Amino acid sequence: MTDKQIPDIVVGRLPQYLRSLQRMGREGRTLTCSQELGERLGISAAQIRKDLSQFGEFGKQGTGYQIAYLVEQLQKILNVDHEWEIAVIGAGDIGNAVARYKGFSNRGFRVCMIFDINPDKIGSQIGEFVILDYANLAETILAARIRIAMITVPADRAQEVADRLVNAGVKAILNYAPISINVPEGVRVQYIDPSIHLQRMTYYMDES
Amino acid sequence: MTDKQIPDIVVGRLPQYLRSLQRMGREGRTLTCSQELGERLGISAAQIRKDLSQFGEFGKQGTGYQIAYLVEQLQKILNVDHEWEIAVIGAGDIGNAVARYKGFSNRGFRVCMIFDINPDKIGSQIGEFVILDYANLAETILAARIRIAMITVPADRAQEVADRLVNAGVKAILNYAPISINVPEGVRVQYIDPSIHLQRMTYYMDES
Secondary structure (H helix, E strand, O other): OOOOOOOHHHHHHHHHHHHHHHHHHHOOOOEEOHHHHHHHHOOOHHHHHHHHHOOOOOEEOOOEEEHHHHHHHHHHHOOOOOOEEEEEEOOOHHHHHHHHOHHHHHHOEEEEEEEEOOOOOOOOEEOOEEOEEHHHHHHHHHHHOOOEEEEOOOHHHHHHHHHHHHHOOOOEEEEOOOOOOOOOOOOEEEEOOHHHHHHHHHOOOOOO | OOOOOOOHHHHHHHHHHHHHHHHHHHOOOOEEOHHHHHHHHOOOHHHHHHHHHOOOOOEEOOOEEEHHHHHHHHHHHOOOOOOEEEEEEOOOHHHHHHHHOHHHHHHOEEEEEEEEOOOOOOOOEEOOEEOEEHHHHHHHHHHHOOOEEEEOOOHHHHHHHHHHHHHOOOOEEEEOOOOOOOOOOOOEEEEOOHHHHHHHHHOOOOOO
């Protein structure tokens, strides 16, 4: 969009704006404003206006934002104006839930394959997917030009899986294993670890 | 610990430090330093020292940190030096995976009950749990003095579930439904939405 460096923390809020706006759209709404968006998200209206203004002029003073237009612009900015195919590594409980998750479709993502290392699982079905052999991970991902993967294996295996994914050209990893993984520059990792989120709340709670 | 207000962003990093230190402990290690911790986490050593110094003196210049001691201190700070019981609302794929998740036990949490609204599910078993009737949510949670819950219901139902949980005395909600929910002051919400994390990475990726 622009050449200037936008802080990660600003970028990090855009998906929340997009999600709320898409929801308003589904509710049949056509216009909104930073105040309303802020109330839905628990973010100040001023912050939202400031964040969005880094990317362009999306609203008119006094009339607010056209929801459909802003959705489209945010999808372009976040590179989700098309669907990315995702590989899931690990067909345990979480891999299962993620592979069958209905929530990706209007957000720019589609799980397209799932791998496991367990011979009892390979070849069996999860929803629409046949579980693929982890031994063939690199060539399968390379051939399909997959750039995004989710790791849902135990913590002890996560780094090895990440290394293989990176070698196969994956540039973004969503890691559900409760461990930090190291990736080379140019590859991004995000983490989903429910205990981390829970501890961020218990800090503020009285003992009991 | 102290009366001064610690920024949320600092608090937010403590669970990552704790997780890494616990892992080092399981690896049989007894000492570490901010440099090593930083390399594992992709956070600068100076940042780690600064964060920890807000809570006390945990290490000695030149000798680093005693892992077991720092783990214990962080568990106290984060209020996870005991186990919190958690209720899960929604026995779909994600609720299932979360209820059976093995990773909570050494992190300060234990799922103790799961609810659903679907008569076909109520009374049936997930792992060690019998699925409870959502109609009895409030009294069951009140009686068990549950303070933490995870919402794994569809987006459309999440706010109503959150309202009921708050009325039943819940103070911390981990929301897996892809929607922002409103809670009164004194109640905390954290979100797990994989699409949000994925979009935070696709922003930086070339189209393809």
